[in-house]
Amino acid sequence: MHHRKRVLVTGGAGFLGSHLCRRLIAEGADVLCVDNFFTGTKDNILDLLDHPHFEVMRHDVTFPLYVEVDEIYNLACPASPIHYQHDPVQTTKTSVHGAINMLGLAKRIDAKILQASTSEVYGDPSVHPQTEDYWGNVNPIGIRSCYDEGKRCAETLFFDYHRQHGLNIKVARIFNTYGPNMHPNDGRVVSNFIVQALADEPITIYGDGSQTRSFCYVDDLIDGFIRLMASDDDVTGPINLGNPGEFTIKELAEQVISLAGSSSQITYHPLPSDDPMQRQPDITQARGVLRWEPSVPLQEGLKHTIAYFRR
Numbered sequence: 001m002h003h004r005k006r007v008l009v010t011g012g013a014g015f016l017g018s019h020l021c022r023r024l025i026a027e028g029a030d031v032l033c034v035d036n037f038f039t040g041t042k043d044n045i046l047d048l049l050d051h052p053h054f055e056v057m058r059h060d061v062t063f064p065l066y067v068e069v070d071e072i073y074n075l076a077c078p079a080s081p082i083h084y085q086h087d088p089v090q091t092t093k094t095s096v097h098g099a100i101n102m103l104g105l106a107k108r109i110d111a112k113i114l115q116a117s118t119s120e121v122y123g124d125p126s127v128h129p130q131t132e133d134y135w136g137n138v139n140p141i142g143i144r145s146c147y148d149e150g151k152r153c154a155e156t157l158f159f160d161y162h163r164q165h166g167l168n169i170k171v172a173r174i175f176n177t178y179g180p181n182m183h184p185n186d187g188r189v190v191s192n193f194i195v196q197a198l199a200d201e202p203i204t205i206y207g208d209g210s211q212t213r214s215f216c217y218v219d220d221l222i223d224g225f226i227r228l229m230a231s232d233d234d235v236t237g238p239i240n241l242g243n244p245g246e247f248t249i250k251e252l253a254e255q256v257i258s259l260a261g262s263s264s265q266i267t268y269h270p271l272p273s274d275d276p277m278q279r280q281p282d283i284t285q286a287r288g289v290l291r292w293e294p295s296v297p298l299q300e301g302l303k304h305t306i307a308y309f310r311r
C-alpha cells in the first residue's frame, strides 16, 4: 500500500529540529517528533501541533523506542556549551545511548538514518579549512569532551552499524548554524550578541575576539539535510555542512551592532578553556556529491534573525 513517507525527527522541538519538521511536512511527509524538552520547547513547534501529519512524543532517546518509520533524523542532543555542560554525563549518554537506540531501531525496521554530527569532532583543528578526512584534535578529558567525544563515538557507532549490519547511514558534520528559533539565552555567540545589541547592553567577547567561526543560516542547513537524506545509498558521509564564509568573533560583534542599530559597547571576558581558535568547513564534498552550497550571506541571515529576536 502506498503511504506518506513516515519520518522520525529526534530533537524535533529544538532549533534545527523544528525547522526540519516544518520543511518535511511541507514536502508531504508524516512527521513524528520525539523530544524530552530539555532544551527544546513546544513554542518552536506550536504551529505544527494540530497539523494532521505531525505528532509529538515526549521521550528521552537514552531509553529504547519502538515506532515504525521510513527515515530517522537523529538530532537529539543539547548543542550549546552551557546546556551540554549543565549535565555532562547525560550529554554523553544522549549521544552514545541515543545513537545505539536509534541505530537498533533503524536496524529492526530497516530505516535510513541520518546523524547530526558536528564540526566539534575536529576539536581545535590544526588543518584549516577542515576536510572530512582530518581526524581532529580533541581533548578527551576537558569541559567540552562530553559533547565532542559523545559525537565522535556516535559516528563510530554509525559506521560500525553500517559495516556490521548493512545499515543505510548518513552522517552530517554541522558547522555553527544560526537563525530564528535559537534559544535567546543558551549562550551561543549569535543569540548572545543579538540579545545584547537589542537591549543596548555590553557585547561580551570572550578572549580578544580574534578566534573565527563560519556561520550557516538555518534554511541552508536544512536544505543540506534533505539532500543528504535523499542521496544515493553509497553516500554515507561524513560530510561537512556549513557556510565557508569565515569571520572573527569581533567582526561578528561589529556586524550585529550595526545591523541592530545598537549603541552597545564591546566588553572583553576570559576565553573558556578548549575554545577552538578557528573553524571553517571545506565543502568540496557537499558541492560535488549533494550539489549543495549555502546561499544566504551572513548579513542577510543576521537581519532575519535580528527581526525574529525583536518579536
Ligand code: NAD
Pocket: 010, 011, 012, 013, 014, 015, 016, 017, 034, 035, 036, 037, 038, 039, 040, 041, 059, 060, 061, 062, 074, 075, 076, 077, 078, 079, 080, 094, 098, 116, 117, 118, 119, 173, 174, 175, 176, 177, 178
Ligand atoms: P537544540 O538544543 O535546540 O536541540 C536539541 C533538541 O534535542 C532539543 O529539543 C532537546 O530538548 C532535545 N534533546 C536533548 N536531549 C535529548 C534526549 N536525551 N532525548 C530526547 N531529546 C533530547 O540544538 P540544535 O542547535 O537544534 O542542535 C540539533 C542537533 O544538531 C544536535 O544534535 C547538535 O549537536 C547538532 N549540531 C548543531 C549545531 C548548531 O550550530 N546549531 C552545530 C553542530 C551540530
Ligand code: UDP
Pocket: 063, 064, 065, 066, 067, 100, 101, 102, 103, 104, 105, 106, 107, 108, 109
Ligand atoms: N532498540 C530500540 N528500538 C527498536 C530496536 C532496538 O530502541 O526498535 C534498542 C534496543 O533497546 C537496544 C539498542 O536499540 O538496546 C540496540 O539494538 P540492537 O538490536 O542493535 O542490539 P541488541 O538489542 O542486540 O543489544
Ligand code: UDP
Pocket: 080, 081, 176, 187, 188, 189, 190, 192, 193, 204, 205, 206, 207, 211, 213, 249, 271, 272, 275, 276
Ligand atoms: N563567544 C563570545 N561571546 C559570547 C558567546 C560566545 O565571544 O557571548 C565566543 C566563544 O568563546 C567562541 C565563539 O564565540 O569562541 C562561538 O561560541 P559558541 O558557543 O556560539 O559556539 P562554539 O564555540 O561551540 O563554536
